Amino acid sequence: MKVVVSSISSDSHTWNLIYMQLLMEEFGFDVVNLGSCVSYDELIKQCHHVKPDLLLVSTVNGHGFIEGENIAEKLKNYPMLRRMKSVIGGKLSTKGAADNEAIDKLYAAGFDGVFMGEQSIPLFKAFLIKHQLIMKETA
């Protein structure tokens, strides 16, 4: 299984991206990590190049709700990427608490999974099992 791990264009943090890479490697994925401050064009280009099973957007600077929606909308334009699942997680808004309306918007825009808050990793793991991206036995 292949995963592209990426941040959003305005986020320069990398420690969350490294954590996600290590986690995905433990789950048995081949990881291509695009790093921080990834432009929309670069993200689309790499998804076409790598053809991953999963796109994982991880961001902690509070702009995730805004930029995440843009990413999902743009991905819709590419039929070649339709098979690819996409998730987003981290600290997605500048406010502390989860914003249910904003989360719904991300799902509506096309993300298959949105993960924030303390339970995000166990919930994300359950998502991977449900979508058969990892085997239950190895988890």
Added chain:
Amino acid sequence: MISYFSDYIDSHKQKGELVVQPRMGFSRYKLMKQGLRATQRANAVTVGTLTLDSYTRVGDYEAATLALQNNQDINGYPIVSYGAEKTQRLLHGLQSASFPVQVRHGTALPLRVFQEMVDSNIDATEGGPVSYCLPYSQLPLKDAMQGWEAAVSHLASSQNILAHIESFAGCMLGQLCPPSLLIALNILECLFFKELGIQSVSLSYAQGTNLIQDYSALRVLRHLADKYLSDMRWHVVVYSYMGVFPNTFDGANKLIQNSASLASMTGCERLIVKTKVESQRIPLISENVEALALAYAASKQRLDLSFDNDEYLVILKEAENLIQAVLSENVDLSEAMLEAFKKGILDVPYCLHKDNKGLAKTIIDKKGYLKWANVGEMPLSLERNQKQAVTANAFLEMLSYVKQHYDEGV
């Protein structure tokens, strides 16, 4: 020729006084002036800082200028947007032989910034072709190398200032890097500056996870600076811990105090402080001033630290192996460094830049020392059983190791 910064460091070194310095940058002119004045008047031996905003750092001068025009606060002093005349007015009555000022930034292509610096009669700055490219920029290392060659040459050829450059290589990503690599990168960047005509440099070192290891590492850094840079003016600047900071004020202050004592007892000349609010937000001027006074007072105290000679020898050998391996790649130092990163002879752990090999990994061992879990293609040897995979959970724990230690008083 203005050499305030270099001379000031020398004179306080003679008196055995640690120079302490804040990070500080405001876009509002009056506030920046206020900050500089407060730093000058702090109950400590200080130098002033102009930290630039992130638009200027990425070369988006128009955005910085637009923000100024719209009266919007940005996260630093936009030196290019303000221009030399305004900056000179800012520094008038403040910058002098008894209060030097340094421009701090994170610019991968710094020519424009350095031009403003020279025109404003500021003699000190920081960075490096590697240390300001790999951590935060997407710019190819080759482009950063060329950009820095041009920018550093401009500084070296200026007639009004004796330029001082501090290598940021003692920091890199700010944490989780074994000291030998930080030391090697420092020496290489300073040799790069030297080759382009710079006569005064500083080497940096970010406080790590264990003070005893830091003690050995700083001794190695000074020893190798003496060996490789003996015909230059050089000094060492310690950075208070750059990773996840303690939440409690007691923990935070203790960490800052320890960094100051570490610096002074190892003969280091300067310290860049953090403040007790580091874990929450950007500090107020008053909080910075408080940290400066706290650190300066602590610099008069010695820490009860044993000297680990074995660790000293390990770090020394590793650093020398890395430096020599790079220097033997090519007679041209820029080419040598580019080649070294391409082959993975230099490999910064957890650095996601495309031109970093990305095989190197760090762990924190039982003593609390930063050690290699994987050396990738670097010419370093691991002890038996030292090589190991780093799990995601172990990684998370490492990020909070220092914070937990100081918050829990463990």
